[in-house]
Amino acid sequence: MSIVTFDNVEKSYAGRRLFTTVSFSLHERDHAVLAGRNGAGKTTLLRLIAGHEHADAGSITRARGHRIWLHEQTPELQRDRSVNDYLLEAFGDAVEVEAALRATEERLSGLAEHSPELRDTMRAYQQLQRRFEAAGGYGYRDRLGGVVEGLGLPETMLQRRLLSLSGGELTRVTLARALLADADLLLLDEPTNHLDIDSVEWLEGFLAAYERAFLLVTHDRRLLEKVGRRVLALEHEHVETQAGDFATYLRESEARHDLMRREYEQDLEKIEQLQRFYDRFHAKKDKAKQAKAKLTQIERIKAGLRKPPRQRRSFKLGLPQPEPSARIVLELKTPAVGVGSSDGGTRVLVRDVDLVIERGEKVALLGPNGSGKTTLIEMVAGLRSPASGASFLGHNVRAAYYSQQGRELHEDETVLQAVLPMAGQDEQAARGLLGRFQFGPDEVEKRVEMLSGGERSRLRLLTLLVGDANFLLLDEPTNHLDTGSVEALADALEDYTGTILLVTHDRHLIDRVATRVLEIRDGRLLNHLSVARYWEARAERSGPAPEPASRPTARSGEGAGRAAPAGAAAVRDRQTAEEARRRRARLRAAEAAVLREERRLGEIDAELSEPETYADRDALARLLDERTVVERRLESEYAAWERLVDEGDA
DSSP states (O other): OEEEEEEEEEEEETTEEEEEEEEEEEETTOEEEEEOOTTSSHHHHHHHHHTSSOOSEEEEEEOTTOOEEEEOSSOOOOOSSBHHHHHHGGGHHHHHHHHHHHHHHHHHHTSOTTOHHHHHHHHHHHHHHHHHHHTTTTTHHHHHHHHHHHTTOOHHHHTSBGGGSOHHHHHHHHHHHHHHSOOSEEEEESTTTTOOHHHHHHHHHHHHTOSSEEEEEOSOHHHHHHHOSEEEEEETTEEEEEESOHHHHHHHHHHHHHHHHHHHHHHHHHHHHHHHHHHHHTTSTTTHHHHHHHHHHHHHHHHTOOOOOOOOOOOOOOOOOOOOOOSEEEEEEEEEEEEEOTTSSEEEEEEEEEEEEETTOEEEEEOOTTSSHHHHHHHHTTSSOOSSSEEEEOTTOOEEEEOSSOSOOOTTSBHHHHHGGGGTTOHHHHHHHHHHTTOOTTGGGSBGGGOOHHHHHHHHHHHHHTSOOSEEEEESTTTTOOHHHHHHHHHHHHHOOSEEEEEOOOHHHHHHHOSEEEEEETTEEEEESSHHHHHHHHHHHHSOOOOOOOOOSSOTTTTTTOOOOOTHHHHHHHHHHHHHHHHHHHHHHHHHHHHHHHHHHHHHHHHHTSGGGGGOHHHHHHHHHHHHHHHHHHHHHHHHHHHHHHHTTO
């Protein structure tokens, strides 16, 4: 049964068209993922499904009695209440009945054994118990505790007011509320932002076992591949649906686009061949009929010509390669890394830190939320000072810090205006920088306030990465990026010759970039000499962890994800392509033969036009004989060429 059905839906936002005649359905128990580049309209599509926005045209039908819940990247909610009360809203009936049960129990405790009210009160109590059981009351606290623990929400956070939470904390809390909603259709917009690896893996298991439907938007490629059983692809203002996992979608999508491009190119080549045939023969009486038929064929091909979708230029960061620094990039020695506590003291997060990072290392800094990763990287960036000990950067080390919050962007500026200062007020240079970061000619004129979360992240990355830093400090740089942008970032960081300290929960990025892992665990900084050893340590602690991805043999934009469909289909594709290649070769050879014979016929006719040719009768006879032979060969070559042209129409 369909929960939501789109029928020819259109939507524009701020004068920009996002969707044109979009039609699809989401069904009960669908485990679907929504793919699309930053700015394509994924968030808007989720809001349309949830009923938070309305379509400009077309219809959206939602099945009665089915509950839809949307988790947004930037939730809007009434925040003057506790986290605990907010989460308990998910169990409204059960909580209400539980309170009534407690009140009835107190009333029962005050009644005498033979009180006339006792029987009525007991009967009411039994009814409340049945209602409590029907509302799932006997299991709701276990569900709440499981989600709270799985998402790494500390017990102390439950008593805090929502308005006291940071953006990252609020995102995790609203995600917990969404997972507890027991929705028939769960809409998740970048749920892994602000989660640690433990929580991402827990969410992966939760979604894989979810017994109802969900639609997931995430940049986490590993999560997409693990939980998605259907893909909705938002491209070029349309939504295409495909059954299967995300990896299969990437392969088949690339194969489909390649086929469309091949067919389009072959159709254009066919039109050229037919046009050349017409141009050559339409004036010849004996060929005029065939030539006219070729015009008809041209019109038929043009009528069915399908131009392939415009390929968006690959996101290629092309980071400038920095000047080398000293061998020792960072030394940090301190007995404690901490933050201020509510009682005015210091809460220690990491003890006995003795950290050295050398030139060219790419170090991933991992650990649970709240373990001190951001505090430690801020200390490295010079935004915090160790209470004791010492921290220093080596000679010629120039650090650049990408924080989760980042610098404020001026909402009333255009993208171009935001970048002009970094380009020395040179508009052409600014446009070139923006082009490297996937901002096209039209997009550079967008106002910052109209940018999606991913577009904002790309703009912030630009401000950091185009400088002359040789030590990059990156705190969750993949938040809000689409999968293509994450791959491009991985490509750039992999090629970067400087030094990197990277905080991330993105398992794919860790496998692509990191050369070793620092892990904050139980208040200690553990040094794993390789990524493989880190995954092995996790497996030993908690059972099998997701298999680390092997280092790719192809880079994004250079063949990554371009494997042909497996099995017989791949064989057929190769055979078809080879046959087409051989036919084109034969056709070119036939055209060359026609041209060769026509050229010789022209030479003979030129000789026959000279008066001196007729002085030697034997030579004249040989020339006339040759002309007859050439004419016959030309007719034969004409016929061969025509057959090959006609074969292409079959």
